[in-house]
Amino acid sequence: MHAILIKENRELVWTEVPDPVPTDDQVIIDIHAAALNRADLLQRMGQYPPPPGWPDWMGLEAAGVISHAPTGSRWNIGDKVCTLLGGGGYAEKVAVPQGMVLPIPQGMSFVEAAAIPEAFTTSFLNLCIEGQMQQGDTVFIQAGASGLGMAAIQLTKAMGNKVVTTVSSDEKAQFVKSLGADVIINRKTQDIATILAEHPADVALDCVAGPDLGRCLATMSRGGRWVVIATLGGKTTEIDMNDFFRRGVRLIGSTLRSRTDTMKSDILAKLESQFWPAFSQGKIKVIIHQTLPITEAAQAHDILQSNANMGKVVLTVQ
DSSP states (O other), X not given: OEEEEEOTTSOEEEEEOOOOOOOTTEEEEEEEEEEOOHHHHHHHTTSOOOOTTSOSSOOSEEEEEEEEOOTTOSOOTTOEXXXXXXXXXXXXXXXXXXXXXXXXXXTOOHHHHXXXXXXXXXXXXXXXXXXXXXXXXXXXXXXXXXXXXXXXXXXXXHTTOEEEEEESSHHHHHHHHHHTOSEEEETTTSOHHHHHHHSOOXXXXXXXXXXXXXXXXXXXXXXXXXXXXXXXXOSOOXXXXXXXXXXXXXXXXOOSTTSOHHHHHHHHXXXXXXXXXXXXXXXXXXXXXXXXXXXXXXXXXXXHHTTOOSSEEEEEOO
C-alpha cells in the first residue's frame, strides 16, 4: 500500500509502505477519505509524534470500507465506517481497534464521514464529559469557523444551549451564524473578555489560551468550567487566584490523543449513542471546506496553515 511520509525537508511524499498487520482485536479499513487536523501540521514539524503502536504517518480520522474483521466482531467485511486514529489516516489502509470504529451515519458520504471522528469526539469529550455541559448553559467556543468549532457549535445547539464564539472575519461570522451561533466575536476588532463579561459562560472550549485567558476566565459564571485543549495563542497567562477559587471556577486541561484506546472507545460509544440519530436525520451536518486528492496533501496543509478554511479539509484516497 501507499502512505504520505514526511521527508527530511518536511516534504510530503506518497510512498510505498508495508500493509498493516492486524492484532486479534483490530479491523482493517480500506481508506476512501481522511480529514485534516491542526495536529497534522505539528506532526509534520516534528512536534507531535503519534502514540506508541500507531503508524508514523499523519491522519487522526478517516472513513472507508472494512476489509478484515475479527471473529465475533460487531463489524463485517464490506461495512462502511469512519474511525478515530492515533495516526495513520494518510494512507490506503489502516489497522484500528474495533472499538474506535463507528458506522457511517445514514446518507453521509465517505468525505463527510471522515470529518466526524476527531472534531466531534473532541467536542463531545470536552463539552459533555470534561465540561459537564447541561441544557440551558451558555457555552464559549474559540475559533468557531474551524473544523472543531463547526462540530462544537452544532453539538452545543443540539442540546439547546447558547453559543458565544470567536472568528477572524465577517465571512466567518456569517458561517458560524448559519451553524446557530448566538453571539459572535470578531477577535481582530473586538475585545473578547469585554463581550464575555456581558454573556458569562458556564462552559468554555478553548484551543487558544494565551495571555488573555486570565481576563476571560474572570468573566465566567460561578462554578464555570473552562477546558483548554491547545495553546495556539501562547502558553502563559496571569490568573487572579483569589477570584478564581472564590467563584469555584474550574480550569481543565484536556487532550484526546493521549488517552488510551480503551478510553477513546468508551467516548466514541457515548457519542454514537447520544448524537448518531441527529447525524442520520441531518440535524447535525459536516461542513466540508475543500476536498483534495491525497497526493496533494501539502496543498491541503497550506489551507489549514493560512487559516483559510471554514469547516473541514478532506483528502480523498480511493
